[in-house]
Structure formats: structure tokens, C-alpha cells
Amino acid sequence: MTLLEARSLVAGYGDSRAISDISLSLDEGELVAFVGANGAGKSTLLRVLAGAHSPTSGSVIYKDQDVTRLRDFARNRLGISLVPEGRRLFASLTVRENLIVGAGSRRSGPWNVETVLDALPMLGPILNRNASRLSGGQQQAVAIGRSLMSNPEVLLLDEVSLGLAPIVIDELYVSLEGVRKTGLGIILVEQDLSRTIAVADRIICMLEGHVVLEGTPGQLTHEQITDAYFGHSIASFSDTGDLNGLD
């Protein structure tokens, strides 16, 4: 079942365009990864999907409902949750309190402090620690846990592993795999190509606001993704695996 759809989204800041004509769909239990160089438009796209930034044109459809005009808090209540770049925790609150803030949408579902701790075991020992005293990996785990507390059906994760040690990233991805098995649709932005290829059902590469390459990890090579990332080739795989040139 399709959870989230973007139709021809265009968005920007003032006169400058950050994303152009982006369309995508996300199914239940699917993990779609966006890759691309700095400034490619990945964060803007996630913010538009979450309702934190208004598109100039195009639409966002969530479970057959047009949510384009709904703000982020309203979309969160419906089941779309963004883990933003920079994590944005409440520094003066403890880990437990940050998690509880995430439950503000009052949606019912499987996630509560206990189940979040099961999914993200690194939070257990630091539950009563102030968020200002956390490492980057711990902050990211709290940010993911806080989003889960809203019982989302779509999780949007920006720059999951940015600035984190490989061992911490491994642990976070093990947790995410468990979260995904619960049936959530996940869209993530990830700089680490090897990891993206390992976890994603589909990879979408953006360059200067456009989608320049799209396919499953089985259809795309590391080299093709790297080329698209840096703008060396512009190509797309259809579902049948054919290579098509794009304008």
C-alpha cells in the first residue's frame, strides 16, 4: 500500500529554487534513500514532505489524502514524522522527557518509552541524563526515539550518520532495521553510499534539485551512483531495469 506520494514538487527560498519537479512514492515497510552532494535539495525535500516548508507547486499525498496545505504539526498528528538534520533536542530536558515530548501528537500505536528503549537499547543507560550531555550518536538515537513516540507511519530521517563514529552508525542502523520491520515507511538522507546500498529498497540520487538517478541497489552500481552524485552522468533505471537517458 502506498503511504506517501510526492507529485511534481517544486520548492525554494525566495527566488532561488532548491527542488524541481520531484515525484516519488513510498510504500508500507519500504526504505527509500536519498543521496546527493551538499545543496542538492535533500533536506528541503524532506522538509516539504513533513510540512515544515511550503512548496511553490506540486502536492504531497498521504494515504490518499492531500496534505500539501497542512503544517508539520498537523501532518505529525496524521502519522508523518521528521527527524531533522541537527536533531534539535530540548537541551534542558532529560532523555526521557525528550521522548515524552514526542508523544504530543497523542496518536495511538505500538510506540511508548518501553518499546522505544527496546528498539534503541543505547538509550536505556542514559534515560535520566540531560540532553545537553549526550554524544552525537546518543542525540541521534533520542531524536529517532522521539519521532517514534508519535507513532508515525512515515519516518523521514535527515543525515542519519552525519558526524558519527562508524560503530555508533552500525548500532543505529541495527535499530532502524528493527523499526522498519514494524511496517513503517522510511525515507532517509544518507551521505554514506555503501551503507545506503546495504539498507535501501530504492536509491534516489539528487543533483541541483533534480532527480538524476533512481533504482534498486541491485540495479545500480556504486560507480553509477557516484557519477550521478557528482553530475558526471545523468541516467535513470526504470522498474524493468532499462537504462534511460533523461533530459
Ligand SMILES: Nc1ncnc2c1ncn2[C@@H]1O[C@H](COP(=O)(O)OP(=O)(O)OP(=O)(O)O)[C@@H](O)[C@H]1O
Ligand atoms: N534556509 C535557507 N535559505 C536559503 N537557501 C537555503 C536554505 N536552506 C537551503 N537553502 C538552499 O537550498 C538548496 C538546497 O539545500 P538543501 O539543504 O535542501 O540541500 P541538501 O542536499 O540537504 O544539502 P546539505 O547536505 O548541505 O544539507 C541549496 O542551494 C541551499 O543553499
